[in-house]
Amino acid sequence: MISLAIKNNRKRYDGYLAGLLDPQIWSALKSREQKLRDAIAHDQIKGAQAEIAKIAPLYNYLEMERPKFTSYRPPRAFPGNLFKYARLLIRAADERSKPNGVRISEFRDSARESLEIELFSTEPIYDDYEILRLTDSLTDFASQFRADHPLVQKVLAGKSPHARAVELVSSSKLKDVATRKDLYRKDASALQAAHDPMLDLARLVDAPAREARKTYDAREEIKIQAYSEIAKARFAIEGTSKYPDATFTLRLSYGTVRGYEQDGKQIPAFTDFAGLYQRSAEHDNKTPFDLPRRWIDKKSNLNLATQFNFVSDADIIGGNSGSPVVNKAGEFVGIIFDGNIQSLVLDCIYTDTQARAVSVDSAAITEALRRVYDAQSLVDELEVGNK
Numbered sequence: 001m002i003s004l005a006i007k008n009n010r011k012r013y014d015g016y017l018a019g020l021l022d023p024q025i026w027s028a029l030k031s032r033e034q035k036l037r038d039a040i041a042h043d044q045i046k047g048a049q050a051e052i053a054k055i056a057p058l059y060n061y062l063e064m065e066r067p068k069f070t071s072y073r074p075p076r077a078f079p080g081n082l083f084k085y086a087r088l089l090i091r092a093a094d095e096r097s098k099p100n101g102v103r104i105s106e107f108r109d110s111a112r113e114s115l116e117i118e119l120f121s122t123e124p125i126y127d128d129y130e131i132l133r134l135t136d137s138l139t140d141f142a143s144q145f146r147a148d149h150p151l152v153q154k155v156l157a158g159k160s161p162h163a164r165a166v167e168l169v170s171s172s173k174l175k176d177v178a179t180r181k182d183l184y185r186k187d188a189s190a191l192q193a194a195h196d197p198m199l200d201l202a203r204l205v206d207a208p209a210r211e212a213r214k215t216y217d218a219r220e221e222i223k224i225q226a227y228s229e230i231a232k233a234r235f236a237i238e239g240t241s242k243y244p245d246a247t248f249t250l251r252l253s254y255g256t257v258r259g260y261e262q263d264g265k266q267i268p269a270f271t272d273f274a275g276l277y278q279r280s281a282e283h284d285n286k287t288p289f290d291l292p293r294r295w296i297d298k299k300s301n302l303n304l305a306t307q308f309n310f311v312s313d314a315d316i317i318g319g320n321s322g323s324p325v326v327n328k329a330g331e332f333v334g335i336i337f338d339g340n341i342q343s344l345v346l347d348c349i350y351t352d353t354q355a356r357a358v359s360v361d362s363a364a365i366t367e368a369l370r371r372v373y374d375a376q377s378l379v380d381e382l383e384v385g386n387k
Helices: 002-020 023-039 044-062 081-096 109-119 127-145 150-156 161-171 177-184 188-192 197-238 273-282 293-297 341-347 362-371 376-386
Strands: 260-262 265-267 270-272 307-312 324-326 332-339 357-361
Touching: 002 023, 002 341, 023 197, 044 127, 044 197, 081 109, 081 127, 081 177, 081 188, 081 197, 109 177, 127 150, 127 161, 150 161, 150 197, 161 197, 270 273, 273 307, 307 362, 332 341, 332 362, 357 362, 362 376
Parallel strands: none
Antiparallel strands: 260 265, 270 307, 307 357, 324 332, 332 357
């Protein structure tokens, strides 16, 4: 699973880069940006971004990424769950002593349940993996800021990155959920007396991390305020011809089911079950084209001409997975579950040349439920609205 996640992220960023290196896409981005610059008299964002750039290295290496719909992510210098738990424990104790309204957002009362779910997770911790990641990140940290940087020297404590990682991981008691629960109940002074090496490390870098976050948040607020002016300028220039930015709110995207051309080859809009079995046979039913035994045994039951997946030029982003697809009559026809590699550039700008949203066809869903999974009663329930 770890390997798959890393591969997926590499594919994602390779897709971003490939899109941005496309001359037509880059030209469209530059043209769009220039129109916005011409429409806005002053540039608040430029100044704020310059200040963020100054503290970006410290912020990226020391500050934890705050959660939206996913879990907390440790800072770049200290990956792994042990440091994450240490940071959460240290800050929870510090923030609890403050009025709720002035606490860091992820430690306010409204976020308590999410924090405790994260902190008391029973996810297993593997020492060798924690040591490997921490060794690599500490090496990167020392390379970025140089070995003679005061903070680097304090973090490494006179040891090599590997020796320090081994010391921190092997000696920490934060692997135990019961220990974390006990420490979570303590106040800041009592927590300091615990002297767990990961807690000591989190405490050591907390002040510079908080200072970097304070500067970052202040400049981000300037940018957020300026975004309203940009939105007004965009609307004045583009009207309703462009979709609004994805902001984790409900949005409706229109598109046409159609194929595209890649490397001189026409990619059809639809696949079918026959193609599924053909693809598997071409690769001797080996990963990642191997089919489950049930699908092999039930092949003769299926109508192989049933449409399986289809692509459309709907404007999507990563969070659209699971979105229903309806036709102009309002009928459910599929579920978006992915995009082709060319769709990754849609994070930056919309293009319908090759970018396609990939959906599973509703016909494939019902056919598989009937013929492969023997779930006729479920199909009847799903289709009751059509009778």
